[in-house]
Amino acid sequence: MSWFYRAVVRPLLFARDSEEVHNFTLRALEYVSRRAVLCEALEAACGTPGLPVEVFGLRFPNPVGLAAGMDKHATAVPAWEALGFGFSELGGVTWHAQPGNPAPRLFRAMADGALVNRMGFNNPGAEALALKLEQWRASGRWPKHPVGINLGKSKTTPLDRAAEDYASSFRRLWPLADFFVVNVSSPNTPNLRQLQDKAALDEILTAVQEVNAKFSVFSNQYSVSARGHSRNTQHGTRTAPKPILVKVAPDLSFDALDEILALAGPRRLAGILATNTTLARPTTSDPRLQTVYAEAGGLSGRPLRQRSTEVIRHLHRQTKGALPIIGVGGIFDAADAWEKITAGASLVQVYTGLVYEGPSLAKNIVRGLLDRMRERGMREPREAVGAEEEDVKRET
Numbered sequence: 001m002s003w004f005y006r007a008v009v010r011p012l013l014f015a016r017d018s019e020e021v022h023n024f025t026l027r028a029l030e031y032v033s034r035r036a037v038l039c040e041a042l043e044a045a046c047g048t049p050g051l052p053v054e055v056f057g058l059r060f061p062n063p064v065g066l067a068a069g070m071d072k073h074a075t076a077v078p079a080w081e082a083l084g085f086g087f088s089e090l091g092g093v094t095w096h097a098q099p100g101n102p103a104p105r106l107f108r109a110m111a112d113g114a115l116v117n118r119m120g121f122n123n124p125g126a127e128a129l130a131l132k133l134e135q136w137r138a139s140g141r142w143p144k145h146p147v148g149i150n151l152g153k154s155k156t157t158p159l160d161r162a163a164e165d166y167a168s169s170f171r172r173l174w175p176l177a178d179f180f181v182v183n184v185s186s187p188n189t190p191n192l193r194q195l196q197d198k199a200a201l202d203e204i205l206t207a208v209q210e211v212n213a214k215f216s217v218f219s220n221q222y223s224v225s226a227r228g229h230s231r232n233t234q235h236g237t238r239t240a241p242k243p244i245l246v247k248v249a250p251d252l253s254f255d256a257l258d259e260i261l262a263l264a265g266p267r268r269l270a271g272i273l274a275t276n277t278t279l280a281r282p283t284t285s286d287p288r289l290q291t292v293y294a295e296a297g298g299l300s301g302r303p304l305r306q307r308s309t310e311v312i313r314h315l316h317r318q319t320k321g322a323l324p325i326i327g328v329g330g331i332f333d334a335a336d337a338w339e340k341i342t343a344g345a346s347l348v349q350v351y352t353g354l355v356y357e358g359p360s361l362a363k364n365i366v367r368g369l370l371d372r373m374r375e376r377g378m379r380e381p382r383e384a385v386g387a388e389e390e391d392v393k394r395e396t
């Protein structure tokens with residue numbers, strides 16, 4: 001299937017504008033998502049073997065997830081499970097709906113297996129996303145795998161009111177997802193990355209956790225039933241708060257990452273998501289790549305792989321493995337995913353790899369992970385997390 005995608009489908013898709021292809025693909029996956037028989041067919045072709053893993057209190061059927069930005073409108077929620085993903089992260093969503101930056105805003109650097117994007121959080125806003133998610137739940141087609149939501153800041157909200165903006169989205173979306181990611185690392189919203197500063201991030205996490213505490217006490221009051229109707233009981237029972245993660249930029253120094261880690265305990269972070277896209281560019285003498293790399297925006301895909309793994313390794317070492325990490329950046333196959341996991345990631349995600357490698361990617365990665373575990377006599381993925389030192393010893 002992968003060779004067919006690469007040899008036949010990809011050249012046809014890559015002959016057209018990237019965002020046009022993205023929208024077309026999402027529409028096709030929405031069509032599939034609405035029909036059980038098509039979801040089953042997709043699952044038969046792309047479904048992954050089981051490789052269950054439990055992280056921050058959630059059970060994932062396998063550790064390979066869909067990264068944020070692919071499905072900002074929750075267009076194809078059931079399809080991500082049919083494509084074999086062990087979890088999906090929807091959004092980024094902001095409190096206010098916004099169109100994002102003017103097109104063109106998504107570019108392929110084909111020879112490098114990369115993308116440059118400056119989408120700028122184009123999204124329908126938290127309210128519209130919530131309604132869409134409620135529709136999926138009411139349809140009975142809600143996936144069995146964990147679903148996360150990526151929260152961003154509205155462009156029109158000034159930085160000093162960012163905490164309120166994130167908390168408003170979180171409040172509306174709280175009952176509708178299993179975990180949430182505070183995204184302060186997108187390069188495409190002016191000054192957003194300043195929110196990675198300890199004091200600013202502390203304010204946002206405090207506001208979000210206040211909402212979390214309130215809702216987890218009275219969760220029944222706000223919960224949405226499988227049929228999409230809000231239950232309104234007066235006396236809620238205490239349920240667990242939602243896991244909150246922070247997504248970091250690969251361009252942060254290790255010192256700046258340590259500052260963020262210092263908030264993990266006090267603000268009860270469930271984990272760190274590393275990494276977002278980078279502002280850095282590889283040097284190249286290829287004029288076509290030079291043209292793409294001259295575009296403003298964040299770079300993803302193969303050239304990001306190494307730096308994102310370095311960030312994961314650092315975070316894992318600093319926390320002695322105590323804080324779960326979701327690793328993302330340049331994963332195109334099982335070897336890339338294994339690199340992230342053995343550097344310290346408990347879960348991984350893909351975006352650009354899916355564009356270049358096609359719909360069998362999750363399956364191929366999970367199979368390759370199973371092979372690697374088998375070769376090393378490992379029975380559970382968590383035995384591989386941060387195990388690279390062992391691997392290096394074995395190979396030398």
Ligand SMILES: Cc1cc2nc3c(=O)[nH]c(=O)nc-3n(C[C@H](O)[C@H](O)[C@H](O)COP(=O)(O)O)c2cc1C
Pocket residue numbers: 067068069070072091092093106115117119121150183186247275276277300301302304328329330331349350351352353
């Ligand atoms: C077009 C595009 C849109 C993205 N939108 C978001 C977003 O809304 N929120 C976010 O946290 N990350 C976003 N990302 C970053 C990805 O989730 C991921 O962190 C990054 O692309 C690195 O992974 P990759 O190399 O597998 O693509 C986006 C990436 C791309 C290419």
